[in-house]
Amino acid sequence: MTEHDKLDVIFExxxxxxxxxxxxxxxxxxxxxxxxxxxxxxxxxxxxxLDEVNFKWWKNEKPIDEEALHGExxxxxxxxxxxxxxxxxxxxxxxxxYIAKNKENFDxxxxxxxxxxxxxxxx
Numbered sequence: 001m002t003e004h005d006k007l008d009v010i011f012e013x014x015x016x017x018x019x020x021x022x023x024x025x026x027x028x029x030x031x032x033x034x035x036x037x038x039x040x041x042x043x044x045x046x047x048x049x050l051d052e053v054n055f056k057w058w059k060n061e062k063p064i065d066e067e068a069l070h071g072e073x074x075x076x077x078x079x080x081x082x083x084x085x086x087x088x089x090x091x092x093x094x095x096x097x098y099i100a101k102n103k104e105n106f107d108x109x110x111x112x113x114x115x116x117x118x119x120x121x122x123x
Contacts (some may be wrong), residue, residue, distance in 0.1 A: 007091040014081040034086045041077040048072050 021027065031035070049072035054061045084094055104113060112118035 005091065007095060010077070010081055011091040014078060015085055017078075018082055018085065031086050034095065035083050038079045038086070042076055042083075045072055045075040047081065050077065069080045 049069070052069045052072055053064060084090075089097070104115075107113040108115055108118035109120070111121065
């Protein structure tokens, strides 16, 4: 078995799942509607994630169920990757965009960016 890039595998599997669901359920929406639906689904999954981490200060805390927590994070990833695919962002472009944005975010924190207002030493 050859080793595959994990992000590439995630994108391939998500594309197969999305295609299967679309075909079996006869779903055909324009890209912007698909992204709207994915955003709503992700919001729902984010709410489920929030429920796992005791955000309700008016309730007694319960032990965090790490398996459920991890499951919600994976659900969120499913919808995020679907949006990437629908928007024409493959795993390589996502990786490149992330690397560039991560550098920019560090630069902002250290005052090395053209965008001001992030440096802790800047007043």
